[in-house]
Amino acid sequence: MLVIALDTSTPAVTAGLVALDDGSPRVLTERVTVNTRAHGELLMPQLVDVMTEAGRELADADAIVVGAGPGPFTGLRVGMATAAALGQACGRPVHPVCSLDAIAAQAAAEGPLLVATDARRKEVYWAAYDAARTRIDGPHVQRPTAVPTGDFGVAAGEMAEALGIEVVGPRYPTPVGLVAAARAVLQSEPAPLVPLYLRRPDAEAPGKRKSVLTRGGR
Numbered sequence: 001m002l003v004i005a006l007d008t009s010t011p012a013v014t015a016g017l018v019a020l021d022d023g024s025p026r027v028l029t030e031r032v033t034v035n036t037r038a039h040g041e042l043l044m045p046q047l048v049d050v051m052t053e054a055g056r057e058l059a060d061a062d063a064i065v066v067g068a069g070p071g072p073f074t075g076l077r078v079g080m081a082t083a084a085a086l087g088q089a090c091g092r093p094v095h096p097v098c099s100l101d102a103i104a105a106q107a108a109a110e111g112p113l114l115v116a117t118d119a120r121r122k123e124v125y126w127a128a129y130d131a132a133r134t135r136i137d138g139p140h141v142q143r144p145t146a147v148p149t150g151d152f153g154v155a156a157g158e159m160a161e162a163l164g165i166e167v168v169g170p171r172y173p174t175p176v177g178l179v180a181a182a183r184a185v186l187q188s189e190p191a192p193l194v195p196l197y198l199r200r201p202d203a204e205a206p207g208k209r210k211s212v213l214t215r216g217g218r
Contacts, residue, residue, distance in 0.1 A: 002028075003186070004061045004086065005175035008043060008079030009071030009099040010117050010158060011036040015047040016175025017054050017061070020186070025179040029053040032172070039078040047082075059090045065182045067099035067173050069196035070125040070139050071117070076195050084193055093190045097181045100127040100139055100157070102173035105180040107133070109154040109168040114147065116159040117172075124159045125198065128152065141198045 001021070007014040016030030031046035051058055066083035069076045080096070087094035100115040104127070107113050111131050116124040119141045126147050127138030140147075144162035149155075153166055160167040170177065185191070 001063070001186070002056070002061045003179050003182075004047070004058070004064045004083075005030075005066075005178040006043065006047070006064070006079045006083050007067030007099055007102065007173040007178055008039040008075045008082075009067045009069045010075075010172045012172035013039050013042040013046060014067075014173060014175060014178075015043060015050050016178075017050050017056065018175050018179040020179055020183065025176045025183065027174075027176050030175045032174070034172070036075070039075045043078055043082055058086060059092075061090070061092060063186055064092055064094045065178045065186075066094060066096055066193075067102060067178060068096035068194065069099055070119070070141065070198045071099060071196070072120060073197055076197070080193055080195055094193060095182045095185055095190045096193050096195075097178055098127070098135070098139060098196065099173045099178075100125065101133075101135060101181040102177035103157050103170055104129045104133045104135070104177075106170050106174055106177040107154070107156040107168055108170075109156070109166075111154065112152050113168075114149060114152045114155040114160070114163060114165070115157045116144070116147065116155055116163055117157045118159050119198075124162060126157075126159075126163075139196060139198065 029050045113129045116126040158171045
């Protein structure tokens, strides 16, 4: 089974082609560029490079997996919109996965784990996992000092250092991690493509204009 894996929920712009056989997911080719302002410019060219290097066409993939966040509004929607368009054009199922789950799936540690990524505004997106990497809490958005670290000895993700416990990799979702997190549902009907924003975007549509006329005025 060939799976296209995409993620733009963090500063890393991630595209990869993963083979899912009887064993663990195996990356064939991948491109990862850390650039907070270039998700829209880089994602599709990186995916084209990935498929060219692998000697495959987009339609050769059996499924698409995309990180659904949590993440900042602008970057996150790039990956999800791209995955949705590819799925429609190629007639392939698109499976959203929590991007924190993808990091947890490849964390280089044993035992319970916290995963934290940058939510900006001096906050982190975080989730907690047991030793089997099943999510047991979250995702949430909070200041690092509010994250309950007492029962956890290690943390992964780009903001792991802010939690004050041992740090392990990876810092960002990887193609293999994304597919590993989605493996149990790849043969099922895809879940709706709903992004995990966790809070409202900074930019909002303006409300109804207030009249400048005072009562009784013209």
